[in-house]
Amino acid sequence: MGLESGLPVDGFLTTSLSRLVNWARRSAVWPMPFATACCGIELMATASSRFDLARFGAEVFRFSPRQADLLIVAGRVPVKILPVLQRIYVQMCEPKWVISMGACASTGGVFDTYAVVQGIDQYMPVDVYVPGCPPRPEMLIEGIMAIQRIIDEDGIPKSSEGRRVPLRLELEPTYEPQAQPVDVSIGAT
Ligand code: SF4
Secondary structure (H helix, E strand, O other), rough: OOOHHHHOOOOOOOOOHHHHHHHHHHHHEEEEEEEEHHHHHHHHHHHOOOOHHHHHHOOOOOOOOOOOOEEEEEEEOOOOOOHHHHHHHHHHOOOOOOEEEEHHHHHHEEEEEEEOOOOHHHHOOOOOEEOOOHHHHHHHHHHHHHHHHHHHHHHHHHHHOOEEOOOOEOOOOOOOOOOOOOOOOOOOO
């Protein structure tokens, strides 16, 4: 990869164990997708080649909660499905993180009805709220990077009883559309 040639022959690094662990943890976030509606399509796009979530080490979507540490709730959550979502959250390994993607997951969105949960944060801790209807993939990537920064800084908040408390970060909906870095138009060379 060219890395070895840049390193001194007998070089060494010193660091703390926690920094090393956090570096590994933030470089290999494994998301658990819980996509119930249209936001799920943007979630799929985020992992695809155009947006390439692999650049941030978080593209390995796991469908087993025991092998995932980032729950991404994308779409509205009907009351009937809520126990399933909660069970998945409980089964995920620690430390774990939760992103509420889109207006429906965060507030119920336009579905102001008794059958739809009016914000998943009433039933589980949410670390990052990603705004939009739907949020663009770039916005979701912002949310994942926010969690990576917190992991980097060893900022896993705990209550006095040692229990994990939610971060409740709200991303600003300030995304401005820009040209994609790669020309994907038909016929491009
Ligand atoms: S926030 Fe909008 S795009 Fe996302 S699930 Fe709700 S209606 Fe669909």
